Amino acid sequence: MESCLKDQIGAVLLPGDVFTFIKTETISLTDTSKAEKIICGPGLRRNGDDVVVCKSGVLRHKHPNLYWVDSQQRRYVPVKGESVIGIITTKSGDVFKVDVGGSEQASLSYLAFEGATKRNRPNVQVGDLVYAQFLIANKDMEPELVCIDSSGRANGLGVFGAGGLLFKVSLGLVRRLLAPQNEIVKDLEKLYPCELVVGMNGRLWARAATVQKTLIVANLLESSENMTAQQRRTLFKRVADGNL
């Protein structure tokens, strides 16, 4: 059943492409037949017995049975559990409104910070950057962010962003940067030591030793989106040699 999806791994798919699963006509009486399961990630939808593609992109697979379409979109759609960089836009009563780049502003409770109590409010101002995680994100409800994990620890989340630079890239590049053992990040580490915050909503924040180096890092990351590994290495080498 999975074979027709397996054949297409790495292929470019377009909306409307259909995967039909051929059911085995004969039922074996000796073997206990087990239904094969596949998990459809973003870009794949189930329609009756078929799986239909609804986004253009490359089909990816993760062992054992997870499939999704990897597309290069720019607009973020909130997903539960994802970590994003948000900008505080308003303070109203006990919630902050946060711009995350989606279709709606997300809400962030003042109690959802580490060590915050009703008496001890966190110091968050309008315009601050927060690294937060989605607690609620679905199409029918207002998205809600938190800056703590389930045990009440910050764990890297919270207000940040003094002296750095925030810029936007495509969601595809962000996912590539977050992949474990990513080559772009490795190449960058060798070039300059820098701090990098990567939000799943396509926002990147970088800080290096000097303003000039921060700008170089930002430009390198922006340009590495449409480069092959070879092209990127030559560019990084040129920067390392000091001739831009």
Place this chain on the structure above:
Amino acid sequence: MSSHLRTTMEVCSSDGFNFNVTLREFGCEQCLLSRPDGSSSFIQGDTSVLAAMYGPAEVKVSKEIYDRATLEVVIQTKVGLPSVKERLQEQCVRETCEASLLSSLHPRSSLTLILQVLHNDGSLLSCFLNAACMAFMDAGLPMSCLFCGVTCAIARDGQVITDPTATQEKESRALLTFAIDSTEQKVMMSSTKGSFSVHELQECIAISQKASEKIFQFYRESVQRRYSKTL
């Protein structure tokens, strides 16, 4: 930042059918503008359209629809203000897009499509539709199927010309534009002008369906080229 890819294709074939489908040279570029969420330019011969797609974004309360996204299509003319003709074309494009988009996945949000005419040399409405479809794909919006536009002109002698130029359009007796979907090759929208018989309409639909296969193949090739670096 944007990938500049240009793909061109010559479509000429008779395929043993008693009619031959000849389309002009096609060209397409995706992700060429940096500000919008999705953009494309589509070229059919000398006709050229630039499309920009914004969304899913915040929507005005007056335009909010509680169970699906609000789609707005704006056509910008090359010179002068948009007139009734452009409004009609906007409606044709909007209704086709609404049929193919899965807008219920993004309720209470707005989708805005801007179509800028760069040059009009006939078959403009079909070029709008093709540019719109490529922009939607670039923006990564969920769609149930693709669509394409095909324009047919019926000449005085009854000959059917697909993808006509402006002069061919002017000399024609009737002008028909169809939007065809990619899954079943069915007609999603039709816009006609002039007089024609039922038989001629059937013939034009059949020709458009034949031509749509070529256009969808072209779509696939240009998207493949776009993703060739991230494979």
